Amino acid sequence: MPVPDSTSILTVRNLNVNFARSTLKAVDGVSFTLGAERLGIVGESGSGKSTLGRAIMKLLPNSAKIEAEALEFAGTSLGEASEKQMRKLRGNEMALIMQDPRYSLNPVLSIGNQVAEAAKLHLGLGKAAAYKAAAGMLERVRIADVERTMRLYPHQISGGMGQRVMIAMMLLAKPRLVIADEPTSALDVSVRGDVLKLLDELVTENNSGLILISHDIRMVAAFCQRILVMYKGRVVENLVRLEDAQHPYTRGLVAAMPNPRHPVRRLQVLDRPSIDAAEVRS
């Protein structure tokens, strides 16, 4: 498959999202471009980071109004794309990996059938070929004893394994854009590193762009090449290194995390009035 333009996979310019009759913007004037890179989006709950991810996939409920000057993905304008076109893109060209594999996998389908279904749908394979592709992909995500695992149901596997299955399913069609929404926050710390490494490996191999959405600013900083910090729906800072953070919100978030190397008696809490003041000034 020829790569159209590796410098920009996704272009977002002045994206706004608000829900129903609310005048409050869940996403407020967000602009960024994404190449074949790892971009992190961090912020607290309610900062609009997940809504941003879903707006790009156009997975928000009908009550949400999405407006943007530009929302372009690999040459297609997502703003004008019909639901039918979006269905073709989703899973095929763009994929979303969600937080908890226990809820995002189908509980009544075996792992094998589930991954094979993705192969049938997105690669247009027949039953036997799809099953084979699924087995190959599960092996790629380092699932031991693929044959046995394919017969299991989601409740019979661990969280880390479930997330690997999700990744296998989502990356089967080699999408150009992968949005991972808190992919590791339901997992144990010891599995977290492996899942991130795996995600990076597959995304780099396909030369695609990855958006990692998380509240864990330290993890994002270690894993991503670029970080967008969101607060109240707006991108308040665009960082390459966490140490360069200038905005009081970003600094507050970093300081609020306990760090064993710099023990403090009391943790610093966010000074919201001064953050809001800084927001008004900028």
Place this chain on the structure above:
Amino acid sequence: MIEVENLEVAFGKGGNLKQVVKAVSFSVARGESLGIVGESGCGKSTVLRSLAGLDRHWTGRISLNRQSVDKNRTIEQLLLAQMVFQDPYGSIHPRHRIERVLAEPVRAMKKGGGWDRVPKALERVGLPAGFAERFPHELSGGQRQRVAIARALVLEPQILLLDEPTSALDVSVQAEVLNLLSDLREQQGLTYVLVSHDLSVIAHMCDRALVMKDGVFVDELDRADLQAGRTHAEYSAVLFQSSFL
């Protein structure tokens, strides 16, 4: 304050018997804060639930405040230790007002109606008195966890058992709740047992930490070890490495 000897807990029967906690022994001094860290399923919460008296099929010996406690506890023994759970959304009755949430344990322990203790309980955790009238869904996650802490403290326990008290919260809110817990411990000389999978939280809060794996403690770390990242077992070294990417 707490002494545990050869605590064993198993679930299931016959061929399905699963030994979750395997003969662990430890003690916690008065006013100390002990951390237990480990992955899901290692048995850390089960240890805590046995201490609280929620799980009753343990074997071994547990003594609280130099008094050996049985599987069925007297009210005095139950009053010694109170627990704060992980999920503030799940641990508070959704149809009870906050005042009832806070008064109920007092009544259950036959210490009176409990309604008179509500204002002080709220004040102690830094919530306005008006919150007594509210329902849990009218509170944020951090406020709800404060209510859960207030509920535990309303019985004036000497021991607070904390099961992942901040893992459902944002880092910014986590900082507030951890500060509150540190302040309360200083003011009231409480003894903490804190269970978490997050080593940085344990290192911040605890004087001593036990690393648990497959039902046994594989390592013990003191404050200096935690700060320097010094470990004495292979497993805890791996845990340290993956916790601080």
